[in-house]
Amino acid sequence: MPIKKVLLLGGSGFVGTFITNRLSELGIEVTIPSRRRERGKALIMLPGVQVVEADVHDPEVLTALVTGHDAVINLIGQLHSRDVQLPYSRDFGRAHVELPRKLVGACQAAGVRRLLHMSALKASPQGPSEYLASKGEGEQIVRAAQGLLDITVFRPSVIFGRGDAFLNMFARVLRLSPIFPLGYGDARLQPVWVGDVADAFVCALADEKTFGQAYDLCGPRAYTLHELVEYTARLCGSRARVVNICEGLAYLQAGLMWLAPKPLMSPDNLRSLQVDSVCDAECQLPPGWRPRPLEAEAPVYITGRKIKERLTKYRLRAGR
Numbered sequence: 001m002p003i004k005k006v007l008l009l010g011g012s013g014f015v016g017t018f019i020t021n022r023l024s025e026l027g028i029e030v031t032i033p034s035r036r037r038e039r040g041k042a043l044i045m046l047p048g049v050q051v052v053e054a055d056v057h058d059p060e061v062l063t064a065l066v067t068g069h070d071a072v073i074n075l076i077g078q079l080h081s082r083d084v085q086l087p088y089s090r091d092f093g094r095a096h097v098e099l100p101r102k103l104v105g106a107c108q109a110a111g112v113r114r115l116l117h118m119s120a121l122k123a124s125p126q127g128p129s130e131y132l133a134s135k136g137e138g139e140q141i142v143r144a145a146q147g148l149l150d151i152t153v154f155r156p157s158v159i160f161g162r163g164d165a166f167l168n169m170f171a172r173v174l175r176l177s178p179i180f181p182l183g184y185g186d187a188r189l190q191p192v193w194v195g196d197v198a199d200a201f202v203c204a205l206a207d208e209k210t211f212g213q214a215y216d217l218c219g220p221r222a223y224t225l226h227e228l229v230e231y232t233a234r235l236c237g238s239r240a241r242v243v244n245i246c247e248g249l250a251y252l253q254a255g256l257m258w259l260a261p262k263p264l265m266s267p268d269n270l271r272s273l274q275v276d277s278v279c280d281a282e283c284q285l286p287p288g289w290r291p292r293p294l295e296a297e298a299p300v301y302i303t304g305r306k307i308k309e310r311l312t313k314y315r316l317r318a319g320r
Contacts, residue, residue: 002070004070009056010076011030015075015159024048033054034052057094057098067111074103074116076095078091078092078095079269084267085130087125088133093134097138108145113149113150114149114150116154117151117152119139119154121155121190121216129268129269155217157189160192160193162301167298174232175236178241183251183273184270185224185226186225188223188277196219196292203286203287215284217289218278219291220292
């Protein structure tokens with residue numbers, strides 16, 4: 001069945017914005033629920049995009065939202081929680097477990113079969129962090145609905161790109177401090193560009209070969225966290241010294257940062273780093289997967305190099 005209308009949960013977020021742009025370019029109508037319509041004001045200008053205020057955690061509201069769409073994409077995720085519970089806090093459970101369960105029920109009630117779901121690389125109910133454990137349980141709930149629905153799950157490693165909370169966060173700190181204390185510097189990551197993640201979702205929408213599949217999304221190369229921070233320092237022109245610190249100091253640092261109104265790091269983030277976020281030899285990749293390297297995209301938004309080059313050319317042409 002052709003996909004003409006998509007409900008996109010988390011559409012006003014980092015990855016959601018890229019997917020919304022891709023869908024709009026293809027002439028697909030997109031409905032984005034949001035707690036505050038103001039958050040999606042930039043997306044409203046795109047052709048075929050509608051942002052509505054709604055509480056997606058209300059089962060009746062969610063079913064009404066799903067009704068009339070050809071497919072649903074769920075990107076909603078939670079990076080931090082003020083509570084600490086095992087296996088995960090109420091915040092993580094609400095976003096990563098309860099909402100997927102409600103969404104499966106809403107799709108069945110509304111007669112909408114196509115559901116694409118964002119999980120996380122190395123997500124598992126037995127994961128070392130609340131984030132990975134709750135993501136893993138939510139993924140199991142969604143995959144168990146295969147047959148009743150047409151499910152595709154994506155598990156990205158850390159996602160980078162313009163507007164990310166990853167390399168940009170490093171760059172902000174590196175520009176301000178002569179020393180960058182780093183916990184779990186040996187942790188390995190395989191960053192994936194947000195544009196590739198968006199394309200994977202959009203290409204899978206109407207592709208029946210992806211039904212019932214779970215795909216890992218990784219970039220072409222793995223790095224240690226230390227290597228990524230040092231690379232970011234070079235890009236932003238920082239001379240800050242990146243210093244690996246012991247586990248105890250790392251958790252003390254993360255705990256203090258966790259207390260900020262908008263935390264850059266939390267102890268649970270460190271626990272996630274106990275598992276390398278890299279693709280294994282037996283991982284399943286999307287059809288035709290050819291990810292962009294970090295070095296091809298990061299300089300564009302960390303240094304603004306291309307923008308500066310364009311401005312220089314314009315000034316030269318104008319004789320300035």
